[in-house]
Amino acid sequence: MGRALYGPGGFFTGAADRPADHFRTSVHASPLFAGALLRLIDAVDEALGRPAELQIVDVGAGRGELLAALRALGADHGRFRLTGVEVAPRPAGLPAEIGWRPDLPEPITGVLLATEWLDNVPLDVAEVDAGGRIRRLLVDPGTGLESPGADIDAADRFWLARWWPRARPGDRVEIGWPRDVAWADAVATVHRGAALAIDYGHLRGDRPGLGTLTGFRDGRQVPPVPDGSRDLTAHVAWDSVAAGPGYPYRMRGQREALRALGVDGGRPPLDLARTDPAAYLRALGAAGAAAELTDPDGLGGHRWLLHEIGVELRGTI
Structure with missing residues (x-):
């Protein structure tokens, strides 16, 4: 990565x-x-x-x-x-x-x-196998094919025990x-x-x-x-x-x-459309952008x- x-x-x-x-x-x-x-x-x-x-x-x-x-x-x-x-x-x-x-x-x-x-x-991604082993996930950059790698190390296990403690067989964890x-x-x-x-x-x-x-x-x-x-x-x-x-x-x-x-x-008040249409359109555009954010x-x-x-x-x- x-x-x-x-x-x-x-x-x-x-x-x-x-x-x-x-x-x-x-x-x-x-x-x-x-x-x-x-x-x-x-x-x-x-x-x-x-x-x-x-x-x-x-x-x-x-x-x-x-x-x-x-x-x-x-x-x-x-x-x-x-x-x-x-x-x-x-x-x-x-x-x-x-x-x-x-x-x-x-x-x-x-x-x-x-x-x-x-x-x-x-970061590394690991996968829990059927036996409960947590192994690094390897990906071939050329083909995109995935395969299991070596077991995670002690630092990874320490972090997972505190912050991702309920991983089950078949789960993927991001260390x-x-x-x-x-x-x-x-x-x-x-x-x-x-x-x-x-x-x-x-x-x-x-x-x-x-x-x-x-x-x-x-x-x-x-x-x-x-x-x-x-x-x-x-x-x-x-x-x-x-x-x-x-x-x-x-x-x-x-x-x-x-x-x-x-x-x-929030949408601008409709009264603004009658009193200042240009300001209403600007406010409406800002409201749309705010809604996306x-x-x-x-x-x-x-x-x-x-x-x-x-x-x-x-x-x-």
Whole structure:
């Protein structure tokens, strides 16, 4: 999975097209999403006392779409420093004011963002056989054929015992401790401020019996063959990830989080259509975009995980 996504010729490193050509995220759906994040960033800025410089770091930045949207909405007024963290080269046409690097800067005073990054942090998938053995699942990149591999190791067993304890014969489990480590390491770079991860996921009480690993290409769901031609993604074990950094956290569904930040998807009043038809049409379009962002069967099914580091945020999510 790691080589297929991030190795030479990998999906995120070697493709001539953009990842956005293959799948749709909240960032691509509407600028309302970036606007909501900017309101959260402003709350962090206020809690920090409006420092001389506020860092906004987007890990797994794709082609910089979120940072460009934040800048377009006003997050570039002298004090804000925007930085994308991505293994791919700097995208052509990205505004010069946005920094680009392959690793996280530290220390960060400000906001660390990870929107649909954790689902692409590579992990192993294992399968429980009829005798109860838990064996790694191997996939041939050329044919897509699956076969059982060696038994999982002690670290995997330790993680499963705590976070995926009810696996039965025939079940597939996604061993999530690499995501826990990745997120804890990312949060550790924040000196003061907040760290926010947004992604699809599940909790210990509702782990999926057949796992969630899948692929996306050209806007369609496809088999998760690790050949570099497609996105490979698996849902996040949120309770496990949240426990790693050791900081207070809040977890909300995207629907609830966006509503708390002023994005509710409500239709504009019909009276507005009579008094200002153009304003009504604009508001109607915004309501449609908000509805997509908050749809519980779509993007609204994401969870938001927010850690507070040296600050207390009130009136946010």
